[in-house]
Amino acid sequence: MRAGRGLWVVALAVLGLLTGARAAPVRTDTPETLRAEAFEAAQWAMASDAADALAKVSARFAQGDDALGRLAEEREALIVRRDRLERALERHYASTDPADLTARTRAQADWEAATTRLAALDAEIEARFPAYSDLTSPRALSIEETRRMLRPDEGLLLVLVNPEATYVWAVTRERTTWVRSEALTEARLATVVERLRASLGATAAPRGDDVDPLVFAGRQPVPFDRGESWRLYSELILPVEETFKDKTTLITVTTGALATLPLSVLVTAPPQGRDADPDALAATSWLADRYALAALPAVSSLRSLRCYLVADPAARSEGCPPMPAAGPRESDPVRPLQLAAFGAPLLAGAPGDPTRGAATADSVMAGQLADVRKLKALPYLRGSRLELETLKARYPDAVVRIGAEATEQAVRTGDADALSRARFVVFSTHGLTAGSAAAEPGLVMTPPEEATEADDGYLSASEAAQLKLNAEFVVLSACNTAASDGRPGGEGLSGLARAFFYAGARSVLVSHWEVSDAATTTLITAAFADLDGHAVSDPGVRARALQAGQRAVRAERRWAHPAYWAAFTLVGEPG
Template sequence: MAVWLRLTAVVAGLALIAGLSASAVARTEDTPQSLRAEAFEAAQWAIASDAADALAKVSARFAQGDDALGRLAEERETLITTRDRLERELERLYAVDGADGQTQRAATRTTYETTLARLKTVDADIEARFPAYSELTSPRALSVIEAQGLLKPDEGLLLVLVNPEATYVWGVSRDRIEWARAEDLGEEAMTASVARLRASLTTAASRSDPGIDPAIFAGRPVTAFDRAEAHRLYTRLVQPVESVFEGKTTLITVVTGALTTLPLAVLATEAPIGSDTGPDAFSTTNWLIDRYALATLPSVSSLKALRCYLVADPAERSSGCPPMAGTAQASTRQAATRGFSMAAFGAPILAGAPQNGSRGAPSADGVMGEGRLADVAKLRALPYLPGSKAELDTLKSRYPRALVRTGAAATETAVRQGDTGALSQSRFVVFSTHGLMAGSTVSEPGLVLTPPETATEADDGYLSASEAAQLRLRAEFVVLSACNTAASDGTPGGEGLSGLARAFFYAGARSVLVSHWEVSDVATTELIADTFAALDAPGADIGDRAKALQTGMKAVRANRLWAHPAFWAPFTLVGEPG
């Protein structure tokens, strides 16, 4: 609450100064520049994100560069995951009546208390032996000068803070900062606006138009994509500060609230012409993705984590990073050799017939068994994904040194045991399969792999978020080519970058490609193939993921069947743009 009050006071001061004469400003203690800078920091303190916390923690391990700390930090994350799982299990067991329920509760509580005791011991050990780790895992807000120093010459930063009464935006480049206030977009109005656009992205498109691929819209209500609303959001969130981004080609965004569930790529930069259902509605629309390659971060401080600590070579650290003691980083990130360019898993063996050409599936609740394990029969009944097989075959042909597991080889055992070495050595990691959102009870989001005959703790055919978090990666780019991999529940207003995105940041990824809604199997195959083609095109910077995704989106849109943003815009790059 104190943060909100200070932010409100600072913004009020900005508004007051804006209306004063030059002589009055000279007599005022606060200046527009100082207030803009203070409000920029206050806004950051108001943002809480699990994904940002994940980035900070893994970057702290790499920055400290001590094997003993690495083991302790890994154990700590495992204990936290176990603690959270046991808390959910205890909650479930309280609903189990009788002696059996009482016995299970007692056993689970004993394990829970043992876990808490060990976690306390590990925390004390880390605090005593590695005090810098605590500082790195509790990052502070970056000042304007610090943020500017971490930006590249061709980048801009857009910070959007959704407040109950209004939305505040800041535009930052290496040499400029501007701010604006959208009074008509408080939290309630923003949530309604995003919900309206998301509805048209997940249930829209005219089924009567033979020029639009009906795959992911079959049997659903017809709602035209509201280009006027998409343009209105652009005029409130980007346009007021866009002069700061003049000449920039990449825009890094940090957004809050309902906006975390909406890719800003779908904002229209010009007022729409003609009907939203007209045959040329989409081909004549100018989108934000046409103007900038886009990447999003869970917090502004994530820039420091990504560009100062999570780099493969100390020489690649941003010039805006603080001095680094010793050669700790070189001894961690460089220790992993690139034995594989890519490790990819997907196209699991499933018995269900492909439905509507999408990678949609029930929530995780729909596939869980009696306990913590997935029901392998329910998993096996999910629709087969022919597009996933085509996608991974294309990547295999592009990267001959890649490790690609499909069909019977795409198992949880391979991911968590057999292929851990390849995963830790790969520059790119891809999962192409069904992604399930978190359930309404205790079920975690996760990725579907080929189910075993019998579910075990080691392999139940479902790679949950907590299991993914325990992988050890050095990947620059993790692609979750599935449905709804961005959010924990996919609802506007919720934590939009949690669940699987957070898990893969914990595992060590520098950037993660995630989706915001049910995706077309065929269009997604084309999008991922085109993105990787752009990554290693002659003369391209193989590390520039944001621009490669921008190229992939444009290639998909060139096919009139996929001109609707539901097909080309579901994916967002979270993390280092390149």
């Protein structure tokens, strides 16, 4: 209901803005007030699960009560269970097998029990922690509130895609611009994004003497369509870009098909030369050169990140509302840890085609647990080991689990304390996308000899959501970690990103396609080298670290194609 109402209000506000008509006979609307109303209505239309996860964890953090944390975690686990049971019921109802009747009856009873307990939990949270309920009630930010949340070097780009047009807002501390593009209808934008995505990813990167012979060998080249990318930039960003003059960090909030395309691949000048020519690619002007980029699931995520997910009250944004009264914390402060990292799982597959992913989670599942034999057959990732060994050398104060030690049991229980204290958290492994069945997206760990509920070698999104993190930066150095959770119409950031936000991350680095093992090693190690060269309080420090990592990959001529360097997006606080 909320999204539908938002689209209707957007339509009314935009109509008034374009025609100068009054929205109501008792009030005269100016272009400025209509633009402000449409800005807020657009946010209602773009409400997302990832934004909701950020709001919930920030509210729990602000409340400062471990009892609330336990209730909130039980609530999240119940929601996951309820949704899983709903998917199971759909399969049972569609089946004509008599055996499914018994399973359907049992699943129905379990669903009703989970729903009843969920309602009771909501009532208890409302009664005991009213501030939490207030903080988690989604509310759009006004243009003025957004301006106060932004830093001097930042701009915010909000893009709402509708069937008949695309609406774009550009906001900085000083200025606001709004445009409507009738050329970019929902259908046309989906076609353009699909065309560009077809020339990205492991199956699209070009091959030849200048390409890493261990990567993408024998696959057909698909040159990246820089002309199409330039046209998209010209219609989407160029009309409002004067607003971002002198800004170095660009925060983006997008919707629809555009959420599946990293805006770093937009070309900002008419391309020269042939698309398949590595020298022409190396000379191309990309949006990633102009700005350090970060994405947010919603504009309101600025408030979550900069008002409530802040340990030091002095570091809160000047635009934050007064803090709610916090309850007493039940534990003493713990010693922070620089890094907790896991990866390079022991796998038996040949590393001859080293990309960090497989098709879907369905391909490795056997009922509710992963099939250990199928996990073991995945390719071993040599670059992941090098990446983690480099990080281990960089951070002596670290917990780094490589190979046999990189187990699901270590992540969920053995190293839970280290994870809860770590400033940086890294997973360097295969990432699997959700499939058509109940299988969730997740990360591959070293498989055990026999799968159990405690450890089947696969850290699913719902299991990741139950981790306890206090991390500035979670890096999912794997394939397709920005993908949807597999629900019909699932949003682009509703899977693993949502899970790690709920666990307590301030920012998450995720990928949009299969990534090269070797190129990703270069990107991640260069990003952390840049991160360590700047103070934690530097503006946009994590977004600029990703920018540095991308430049390090592009510095090698064989990796000029954006399939190698553009897959990763920083979601959350840019730094």
